[in-house]
Amino acid sequence: MTPQELKNSILQRAIEGKLVEQRAEEGNAEDLYKKIQAEKQKLIKAGKIKKDRSLPDILDEDRPFDIPDNWMWCRLGTVINLLSGQDMPLTAYNDKKNGVPYITGASNIENGKIIINRWIEKPKTIATRGQLLVTCKGTVGKTAILNKDRVHIARQIMSIETYFLDVNFLKCFIDRQVPNLIFRAKSM
Numbered sequence: 001m002t003p004q005e006l007k008n009s010i011l012q013r014a015i016e017g018k019l020v021e022q023r024a025e026e027g028n029a030e031d032l033y034k035k036i037q038a039e040k041q042k043l044i045k046a047g048k049i050k051k052d053r054s055l056p057d058i059l060d061e062d063r064p065f066d067i068p069d070n071w072m073w074c075r076l077g078t079v080i081n082l083l084s085g086q087d088m089p090l091t092a093y094n095d096k097k098n099g100v101p102y103i104t105g106a107s108n109i110e111n112g113k114i115i116i117n118r119w120i121e122k123p124k125t126i127a128t129r130g131q132l133l134v135t136c137k138g139t140v141g142k143t144a145i146l147n148k149d150r151v152h153i154a155r156q157i158m159s160i161e162t163y164f165l166d167v168n169f170l171k172c173f174i175d176r177q178v179p180n181l182i183f184r185a186k187s188m
Contacts, residue, residue: 011176017068028070036079036163049081049161080170081161084136085153086125093120101148103127105156106139112171114144114151123152127159132167134158134174141178143171 001009013019043049055075063073085103093102099121101114108115114133127133129149135142137156145167146159153159162170 008176011172015173015176016065017071022068022070024070026070029072029074032164033072033074033079036165039163040081043081052077079163079165081163083125083127083131083153083159083161085155085157085159087155088120088124088152092122093118095119099123100126101151102154103133103151103157104154105137106135106142108157109133109135109142109144112144114147116148116151120152123150125153127151127153127157128161130167132160132162132171132174134160134178141174143174145171 010019040049040052044051055077058073058075067073087104088102093099095118097119099119100123101116102118102120102123103109103114103116104118108117127146127150129146131146133144133146133153135156136158160167160170
C-alpha cells in the first residue's frame with residue numbers, strides 16, 4: 001500500500017465513522033443538526049444570510065455506505081452557508097495594498113494557502129476569517145481556509161461558512177470528494 005493509498009483509506013474510514021469508537025455521551029447528529037438549523041434561522045431573521053432553497057430528501061440509493069446509528073445523512077447545503085463571489089471591474093481594484101484583499105480565483109490559492117496580489121477599497125462580497133474558500137470556475141476544487149479578517153471574493157470563488165461543523169473536516173472532505181465529482185461529470 002502506498003502512502004497515498006493509506007491516507008485515502010484512513011480518510012474513508014473517518015468519513016464512514018469507523019476510525020474511532022462511537023460513544024453515546026458525545027451526542028448524536030440529529031441534535032447537532034437541529035442546533036445548526038436553529039442558528040441558520042436566527043441568522044436569516046437577522047438578515048445576515050439568505051434563506052436556503054429547498055433541497056431534496058436523501059433516498060436510500062443516495063447513501064454510498066452505512067454510517068453509525070448516532071450519525072445522520074443530510075445535504076451539505078443544509079448545514080452550511082454558501083456565498084458566491086462577485087467580479088469587479090479593473091478600475092475597482094489595485095496592487096498598492098489599499099483596501100481589503102481581493103481573491104479572484106485559482107491563482108490565489110496554492111497548496112491550501114492564499115496568495116494576495118490585489119486589493120479593493122469598496123468590497124461587496126465579503127468572506128471572513130475561518131471560512132472555507134473553494135474555486136468553482138476554471139480550475140475547480142482548490143481550497144483554503146481563510147486566515148484574513150475580510151476579503152472580497154470574485155465569482156470564481158465560493159465561501160463556505162460552517163455552523164458547529166469543523167472547517168478542517170469540511171476542507172478534507174471537499175478535497176477528497178471534488179476530484180471524484182469532476183471525474184464523474186467528465187465521464188457522463
